[in-house]
Amino acid sequence: MWRLIRHSLSSLFAVCIGLSADAGTAPAVVPNGVILVKGAAPRSSDSVTPLPEEGKVADGRYSNAYFSLSYPIPAGWTEQPAGPPPSEGGSYVLTQFAFWDREQQRVRAQVLVTAQDLFFSASSAPSARELMASLRRGVVPQYEIERGAEEVTIAGRTFYRVAYGSPLVGLHWRVLSTDARCHALTFTLTGGDKAALDAAERAMGGISLPKESDAPLCVKGYAHDDNIVEKTEPYLATRRFNTIPVRVTIDGEGRVKHVHVLSAFPDQSDAIIAALRAWRLKPYLVDGKPAEIETGLVFGTLRAAARGSAAGSGRL
Amino acid sequence: MKLRITAVLTLSLLLFVSQAFSQSDPGIRGGPPGAGGPLPSVAADNPLTILKFFNDGQSRFQEVDSVKGTIAGEAGKGLGPRFNAMGCARCHAFPAVGGTSPSVNPQIVDAGADGAINLPPSFVTLSGPVREARFVFFTDPAGNPITSQPNGGVEDLFIIAGRSDAGPCTTSVISQPDFASAVAHNNVIFRIPTPLFGGGLVENIEETDLLSYQASVAGNSFGIAGTFNHNGNDGTIARFGWKAQNKSLEIFAGEAYNVEQGVSNELFTQEHPTPEEERSLGLPNPCKLNATPEDHTNFNVGSIATLSDAVQFAMFMRLLAPPDRSPDTPGGSASIGRGEEFFNKIGCETCHHNRFPSFSSSITPSLDTQKVNLYSDLEIHHMGSTLADNVSQGAAGGDQFRTAPLWGLGKRIFLLHDGRTPDLLKAIDQHSSPSSEANTAVLNFNSLLSTQKQDILNFLRSL
Numbered sequence: 084m085w086r087l088i089r090h091s092l093s094s095l096f097a098v099c100i101g102l103s104a105d106a107g108t109a110p111a112v113v114p115n116g117v118i119l120v121k122g123a124a125p126r127s128s129d130s131v132t133p134l135p136e137e138g139k140v141a142d143g144r145y146s147n148a149y150f151s152l153s154y155p156i157p158a159g160w161t162e163q164p165a166g167p168p169p170s171e172g173g174s175y176v177l178t179q180f181a182f183w184d185r186e187q188q189r190v191r192a193q194v195l196v197t198a199q200d201l202f203f204s205a206s207s208a209p210s211a212r213e214l215m216a217s218l219r220r221g222v223v224p225q226y227e228i229e230r231g232a233e234e235v236t237i238a239g240r241t242f243y244r245v246a247y248g249s250p251l252v253g254l255h256w257r258v259l260s261t262d263a264r265c266h267a268l269t270f271t272l273t274g275g276d277k278a279a280l281d282a283a284e285r286a287m288g289g290i291s292l293p294k295e296s297d298a299p300l301c302v303k304g305y306a307h308d309d310n311i312v313e314k315t316e317p318y319l320a321t322r323r324f325n326t327i328p329v330r331v332t333i334d335g336e337g338r339v340k341h342v343h344v345l346s347a348f349p350d351q352s353d354a355i356i357a358a359l360r361a362w363r364l365k366p367y368l369v370d371g372k373p374a375e376i377e378t379g380l381v382f383g384t385l386r387a388a389a390r391g392s393a394a395g396s397g398r399l
Numbered sequence: 400m401k402l403r404i405t406a407v408l409t410l411s412l413l414l415f416v417s418q419a420f421s422q423s424d425p426g427i428r429g430g431p432p433g434a435g436g437p438l439p440s441v442a443a444d445n446p447l448t449i450l451k452f453f454n455d456g457q458s459r460f461q462e463v464d465s466v467k468g469t470i471a472g473e474a475g476k477g478l479g480p481r482f483n484a485m486g487c488a489r490c491h492a493f494p495a496v497g498g499t500s501p502s503v504n505p506q507i508v509d510a511g512a513d514g515a516i517n518l519p520p521s522f523v524t525l526s527g528p529v530r531e532a533r534f535v536f537f538t539d540p541a542g543n544p545i546t547s548q549p550n551g552g553v554e555d556l557f558i559i560a561g562r563s564d565a566g567p568c569t570t571s572v573i574s575q576p577d578f579a580s581a582v583a584h585n586n587v588i589f590r591i592p593t594p595l596f597g598g599g600l601v602e603n604i605e606e607t608d609l610l611s612y613q614a615s616v617a618g619n620s621f622g623i624a625g626t627f628n629h630n631g632n633d634g635t636i637a638r639f640g641w642k643a644q645n646k647s648l649e650i651f652a653g654e655a656y657n658v659e660q661g662v663s664n665e666l667f668t669q670e671h672p673t674p675e676e677e678r679s680l681g682l683p684n685p686c687k688l689n690a691t692p693e694d695h696t697n698f699n700v701g702s703i704a705t706l707s708d709a710v711q712f713a714m715f716m717r718l719l720a721p722p723d724r725s726p727d728t729p730g731g732s733a734s735i736g737r738g739e740e741f742f743n744k745i746g747c748e749t750c751h752h753n754r755f756p757s758f759s760s761s762i763t764p765s766l767d768t769q770k771v772n773l774y775s776d777l778e779i780h781h782m783g784s785t786l787a788d789n790v791s792q793g794a795a796g797g798d799q800f801r802t803a804p805l806w807g808l809g810k811r812i813f814l815l816h817d818g819r820t821p822d823l824l825k826a827i828d829q830h831s832s833p834s835s836e837a838n839t840a841v842l843n844f845n846s847l848l849s850t851q852k853q854d855i856l857n858f859l860r861s862l
Contacts, residue, residue, distance in 0.1 A: 113789070117787075168781065190843075
């Protein structure tokens with residue numbers, strides 16, 4: 084009986100909707116080209132603190148407030164589709180530009196700007212220098228090393244540079260990486276057109292990446308038990324087998340000021356952000372004075388690489 | 400006269416030049432299927448009687464199902480009440496049994512077989528790929544998607560109502576899902592069948608090898624950083640299906656038998672309702688026509704017939720040889736060799752990893768410590784908004800897909816998870832869109848000369 088009533092009620096409802104649709108309301112349509120159902124994604128505890136993934140392109144420059152980076156886009160190069168969200172291993176695709184030969188429908192050169200959070204890198208490389216050294220070791224068997232690894236100075240900063248290529252393919256890679264807030268900030272220039280690559284590399288001279296910024300100090304492995312005064316582990320209700328890298332800013336009083344979950348499911352992010360708000364750590368001291376710092380934590384499933392560099396505690 | 404010859408020459412030269420400037424998909428490689436047979440050690444019947452298991456599995460895989468198993472030519476029992484096709488080999492058909500969608504879609508015939516009165520949805524056509532449909536969101540009664548209620552479950556296309564063996568399961572108690580409304584609301588996505596050749600080798604790749612490969616490409620110059628999908632209960636890496644949503648061939652076989660044909664079995668014991676029925680009171684009782692499970696161990700029969708269909712489907716797939724590749728077709732061996740080299744260098748191979756070792760096998764030598772040339776890392780990757788289907792399965796979100804294994808690509812008619820294109824160039828192009836991990840690889844592809852692109856296409860069709 085109830086079934087019948089429910090059925091007729093819902094048909095009635097359908098009729099009403101049908102009528103209103105006739106009256107001009109467009110039916111709701113799932114939009115194309117929008118990712119509505121997300122897997123693991125980044126999240127942060129407020130909406131004002133800059134995040135690595137939030138760069139912008141305007142007036143011929145790519146700027147990223149988190150890194151205090153401003154990068155002049157080489158003339159004639161165009162912005163390419165955005166990259167994926169940050170990975171479980173803390174790698175970011177920040178932006179990408181390419182120089183197209185429209186007539187031939189061919190890319191002459193491109194630049195990919197990435198960041199690897201050094202708190203979480205699978206290769207356990209502690210710095211841009213080590214990361215480039217491991218890239219060099221990794222590419223030797225597959226490509227021809229053209230130069231490096233070597234140190235170059237760009238915009239007053241030390242970059243580690245490796246150049247390699249494949250004569251058969253006719254493509255060259257120039258990878259330049261520098262340290263910024265415990266990330267390896269990397270510019271990968273690729274293309275067959277050496278002149279375009281040279282021009283793009285020269286254009287990097289116009290980068291602004293001030294050494295002295297008001298960013299908090301980054302300290303690897305600070306949130307280990309010896310430094311924690313008070314903590315509650317977040318309850319993660321479902322086992323999802325993902326690694327959850329988290330960057331936290333800790334203020335001069337040892338309170339968690341900001342949480343950036345790089346990659347987690349929404350329920351996990353909620354639980355982690357809520358739990359971390361209650362943490363208290365010993366203030367980090369610089370010359371005897373408490374300082375604001377950022378450091379990393381890993382929740383969820385700890386992978387071997389993360390475990391390896393965590394000195395047993397699971398905290399990076 | 401001389402003038403005319405020069406004109407013709409110039410013209411043909413021009414033609415030649417313009418031809419040289421545009422690469423194109425060579426299309427399906429001709430010749431024999433090069434797939435569908437057993438692994439070499441299985442063909443050699445090592446261990447003894449294993450070939451019998453393969454042959455038996457293969458013939459059961461080709462069985463056509465009816466509701467009661469009593470219709471001539473439809474000896475399989477348990478079809479429906481909801482189904483997508485009448486047998487595994489209807490969909491896994493090309494270039495041989497165990498493959499994927501044939502050029503003529505058998506779902507059109509199955510929709511009306513034995514008196515059934517199904518209306519094929521607009522997206523299922525005679526010349527289109529075999530398709531399975533999922534609704535993205537649950538809807539209100541008017542069909543408007545409710546975005547807070549993700550659906551994502553398989554909506555079987557057809558019902559048995561009207562069939563001569565459907566008894567009381569008539570259209571007064573059961574109906575097809577409202578596909579027209581789902582299409583109007585853009586609330587439906589599609590999946591085409593994945594090929595099964597080499598399934599046993601894929602099943603026997605050790606996790607350690609997958610994990611160490613993943614670690615070895617960390618920090619690559621292509622912006623690629625994939626992850627794995629995991630089996631919900633034991634947390635091990637899942638590897639089958641477009642989103643690597645399933646752990647093993649046997650689980651997939653049980654689920655497919657249940658979902659595609661509507662045959663309940665020892666792995667999936669109840670009949671398969673629509674996701675909407677699941678949220679309500681399940682399938683209507685008059686449509687539950689057989690005792691469950693419909694497929695089961697056949698006690699007291701003896702020999703190979705004892706085994707259930709689901710177990711034998713899995714064994715057939717496990718013992719299928721990987722597809723043959725051609726050393727020289729299309730385009731010649733030099734072009735194919737160069738193509739593979741380009742493919743490796745520009746970043747395609749970072750996801751489409753050419754080779755893993757298989758672990759030692761307790762089943763047959765051809766599964767034992769072999770090279771598995773599947774061209775996939777079995778990871779799930781963000782593929783961007785153009786490929787996103789907004790269905791989440793396990794850890795895979797709306798735009799994450801398992802790197803499609805490329806072995807057998809030379810004989811694939813339809814490409815990408817929904818079969819949206821037959822053209823390799825389009826398939827490559829679709830890799831690039833906001834949020835995709837493959838954007839750099841596609842830019843690299845577009846840095847190549849046309850002749851180099853052609854080498855890659857030749858290489859791909861040689862697989």
